[in-house]
Amino acid sequence: MITFEGVTKRYADGTVAVDDLSLEAPTGAITVFVGPSGCGKTTSLRMINRMIDATGGRILLDGQDVREIDPPTLRRGIGYVIQQAGLFPHRKIVDNVATVPYLLGWDRKRARARAMELLELVGLDSELAGRYPFQLSGGQQQRVGVARALAADPPVLLMDEPFSAVDPIVRASLQDELLRLQSDLQKTIVFVTHDIDEAIKLGDMVAVLRVGGRLAQMAGPATLLSEPADDFVREFLGRDRGIRRLSFIPAKDVRLVTAPADLVVDASGRPLGWRGDGGLLPYGTFNPERDSLRAALDAALLAANGTAVAVDEDGRVIGVAPREALDEVLGQYAARYTVPDPEDPYEEGGHQDTGHQGAGPEDPAHEDPAHGEDPHG
Amino acid sequence: MGDEPLVRWDWIWRNWDTGRPDSILALLESHVVMAFLPVLFGLLLALPLGLASARWRWLYQPTVSVMNVVYSLPSIAVFIVMLAITGLGQATVIVPLTFYSLAILIPAVVDGLTSIPDHVRNSAVAMGFTPLRRLVRVELPLAVPVVLAGLRVATVSSISLVSVGALIGQGGLGYLFIDGWQRQFTTPIVVGIVATVLLAVLADGLLVLAQRLLTPWRRA
Missing domain, CATH: 3.10.580.10 (CBS-domain)
Structure with missing residues (x-):
């Protein structure tokens, strides 16, 4: 579990990126931070692995304050998937995936064997292992990014708009793939996006942030659709909330x-x-x-x-x-x-049953007729 | 020059390797030394200076400005000033050419490091690289193409500038130009030009080859 306790990030010039944020990202579930640009969602994510240090409050990782852990050590224990994949252009795919195992001091053979397993897990042909990133498509690179984040089997995965740079069809298949992986791996995932449809499709819990880094609402996706806390959330959710809510029934x-x-x-x-x-x-x-x-x-x-x-x-x-x-x-x-939003996302009858396992070619969440009207779509 | 042919081949054969310091081979050798050592020294100095400029961006502009001023100094003037310090040795040519190389290589190192996309750098941080390891394993390798491009320019310009040193008695193949001009004899001049150009083409070719071998990961 990741706990934010009154977390604030204030820059030297007085700008407040994140303002007194308190929330919990439950173990084994996907928590999505969603909001318009400038809402501090990426800053919040990066404070978890200390790429940015909070100026107030604290972040606990299973009860331990992340500031007590040396940053490189902390980061090697947390998978990270970045927008545009962030693969190392000068390393072959297999070595990109084996990055964290290498950093942890695994021998080359074991690290590469692990990398090959991961490539298979994310559905990539083992033939790609010996190629360089520029030889892969955007969608393939993003899969490699996910494989790399999972290589050392970290319990926590941070995903920073990982699918926003690929076309909508590839994005939908990457989202489905993530849900499939997550149903097996049950990682604690914090996922950042500006796309509310993505948040609703992927999130067990969705935290809507507003500009200035304040939490507007945190709820399961069905509750969010049926009971938006205020006008900001209502507007951000866009049109057809009633129809979209049917996805969870x-x-x-x-x-x-x-x-x-x-x-x-x-x-x-x-x-x-x-x-x-x-x-x-x-x-x-x-x-x-x-x-x-x-x-x-x-x-x-x-x-x-x-x-x-x-x-x-x-x-x-x-x-x-x-x-x-x-x-x-x-x-x-x-x-x-x-619609029942599960306290525990794995509870019977919850969103997990209706939304996630239904993720497939006919998954209703990505046949969204409202998609074209949504300013964030 | 009268009825003299442009090139007298017998002169080339006789002067190819006489064992004296003015034989073509000996001049070629000293030319290579005086052209390449400055590039090597320049690279060794440009790496830390470029790293510092990339790390502390405020250093970059002053460094580049100073280097541009140095680069604008006429080489012959600098050689003459250097005579007072280093005398008539090869150092008189090597030291100024090192500065010229630096002027090209520092921006190349800085550009190479700053050309690394943010998402690559950030992902290296997020994977848990320590700063030193990130520099050695990620940032420097990724800067190689830009640094090598700078190295090609520095090498070719260094090879051509060495000849000017002939005016102070240390010019490698440049000696042949002075010799030919004083004796109104074209053969040494042609030999000097051809040898300089071949040397530059060869050196550039080797660097291109090095680039291919060092960066197989680049889009062709």
Whole structure:
């Protein structure tokens, strides 16, 4: 756990970058610092590994004040992923990944073997190990950056806008990859971004900071969407909060009925389309076990007849959700239900279950129709 | 010069290696020594001075200004002033040329160090490099391309400037120009020019090769 206790950073010229920040980043969870430029989010992150020293308050790493630890030693125990990857251009990929093991005095063979494991873990071909950074794409470099941060298996990972320099498609796949890794590794991650959609997609907890380095709100992403603390947070979250909140409501409560004969399926039971006068009409599917209510609603809106098709893991039809069925669930949630934000992110029924494990090609959070309207998107 | 041919090959053969200090080979040798030692000394001095200027940015402008003034001094004037201090030895040429090299190499070292992107430097800090180790393992290697580019300019200009020393009796191949001019005899002049140019091309080629070998990590 990382604890900020009244942390302040005031520069010599009087500028206050971070103002009396108190919060906790829970062990094994992703805590996102999000806010506009000038809100002190990167400064806050860099105070954790002492790249910047706080001028007031203290930061505790599992109870120990970071200022009691020699900076190089502290940093070798904390993974760090930087914007644009920050790879060393003069070192081969394998040696870039092995940087911290080398610094810790591992012998070359062991460090390189570890680096090869990490490359595989982040989904990079071992052929890339002998190349130099300039020979890799931006997305590949960023994966190497993540591998390098994980090389010495640090319990804590700091990520400073790691995916902001790559195109949106690559960014989405890197985000999914991070969530996949995190479900296995369960590191304590502090992630900085200016992109609220990224914060909501990745964060178990989201700390919204305002200019001047003050904490505006810290909450789970669903609570943030449903109960923004003030106008600043509301505005920063952007439009379509109601729709986006549906991403955190599981679709498993949607009442399904038997698929009507109008739904044409192939030999293995996968949908082909709705029968229409001039041939097959479009349809939309969702997986009730894995997807959110947002995906179910999306599936209904894509269909010619407004009926969402429910499918299993293999894509086979298990029923359909008529509009009334979606209405029932929407009505139930819209009026009185507050989406549970887990105290412990791994608690049953929490955001972890609905948002994170659903991260895949059909993950609703990155099919965000509001994306284009969001000033931070 | 009358009916004399531009180059008399027999003169070249006779004077190639006579064992005397004015043989072509001996002049070439002293030329190489007087051209390369200043670059070497210049590099050894430019590294700490450049590091200091990159570390304490306020040092950079004064250092560069002083070096530019030094660079603007006519070499012949400096050689003559040096005569009073170092006498007629090779040092009279080596010392001023060291300063000329410095004037080129200090900015090269500073530019090389400051050309390192912030995200690379910051990630080195964040990985837990100590400052010294970061300098040796990350910053200096990354400065190599820019420093080598400066080294190429310094080397070629040093090779060409040595000849001026001939006016005070220490000019390497430059002696051939004076000799040829005094005797109205073109062969030594042509030999001097060709040898100087070949030397410069060879030295530059070696530095380009060194650059290839030292920086395989650069985009071609």
